[in-house]
Amino acid sequence: MDKRPETLAAQALHRIDPETGAVIAPIHPSTTFARGPDSALIGQHQYRRPQGPGSQHAEDIVSALEGAAASRLFASGLGAASAVFETVAPGAHVVAQSRMYHGTRQLLQRLAERGRIRLTLFDPEAPETLKEAVEPGVTELVWIETPANPVWSVLDIADCASVAHEAGALLAVDGTCAPPCTTRALDLGADLVMHSATKYLNGHSDVLAGVVSTREEDARWQRLSENASLNGATPGAFESWLLIRGLRTLFVRFERQSANAMAIARALEGHPAVSHVLYPGLESHAGHAIAARQMTGGFGGLLSIRLSGGAAAAKKLAATTQVFIQATSIGGVESLIEHRQPIEGPDSPTPDDLVRLSCGIEAEADLVGDLRAALARL
Structure with a gap:
């Protein structure tokens, strides 16, 4: 039967441990996973830096809640945001709002100062300025946060998606302050949605984590996933387990x-x-x-x-x-x-x-x- 998101979250996708029958996901601290006599992997995982059983479980829960094609877990929210920015071409034009979480704003400004991106900021209190900020055929990424921390400006995700897509750009949404129990940004036209899972998704002030979810598993998503593994910005087994615990409530x-x-x-x-x-x-x-x-x-x-x-x-x-x-x-x-x-x-x-x-x-x-x-x- 189809289950509502509340049920999927509370039961962590109803995954019962096949060996013990435990209703709570086990912690898998192993960093490496064995192969059989034919050299084929016994399970799905080879090494925990690209992905481990706990992180995959957490990713699957987030994907189910977001209605996403796939999700990727990171060691922090800024790690997740950085992974998105790393997918744009060198010198690419990025548009973002002037008022948002200060860590992301500082990261974007630092990338711009180093010539990694060309950055244009628009006023979220005057959303019509987004149209003025994008450059059709040039802008590669539009980044928004709604509601925007800490003044709580609200942007219309569907409208922003329309502006971004008409310009040939991707829309990424920082949904940290509006988790999927209240807003599903991908359903409203976003291409990517990022959360600092440290905040609402975990909800107990004891985990640093971030997550990015995608509407399509396209070439950009493959780059993001590969970069996550190569940069090593992945959470530990216990952090992944704590996030699963938090998502249940x-x-x-x-x-x-x-x-x-x-x-x-x-x-x-x-x-x-x-x-x-x-x-x-x-x-x-x-x-x-x-x-x-x-x-x-x-x-x-x-x-x-x-x-x-x-x-x-x-x-x-x-x-x-x-x-x-x-x-x-x-x-x-x-x-x-x-x-x-x-x-x-x-x-x-x-x-x-x-x-x-x-x-x-x-x-x-x-x-x-x-x-x-x-x-x-x-």
């Missing part, structure tokens, strides 16, 4: 995180100490209508607030919450808070009064009460 975690974020966004909208609440789930958000179409399983647990008291207030708020933990990352079961701009550095385009919140699965009343109490102390 993705849908229920995301539902609770989305509910908590919505409650906080509504509670803080109009608060005298807060000048802006940035959350795609709010009707007041500029990208709400697009998000409502694309994010069919919830708007996620990520939001930002800008404080009327400026940078000093933002710094104090992040340091004085008692339930929210002041730490860097997103998508875990514990709620985190961060005064974002100082973390990104002096070239950050993030407003200095912005505080980023990553909502976990704690009690809604505790999270809302914690923020209200901390805001009252400003």
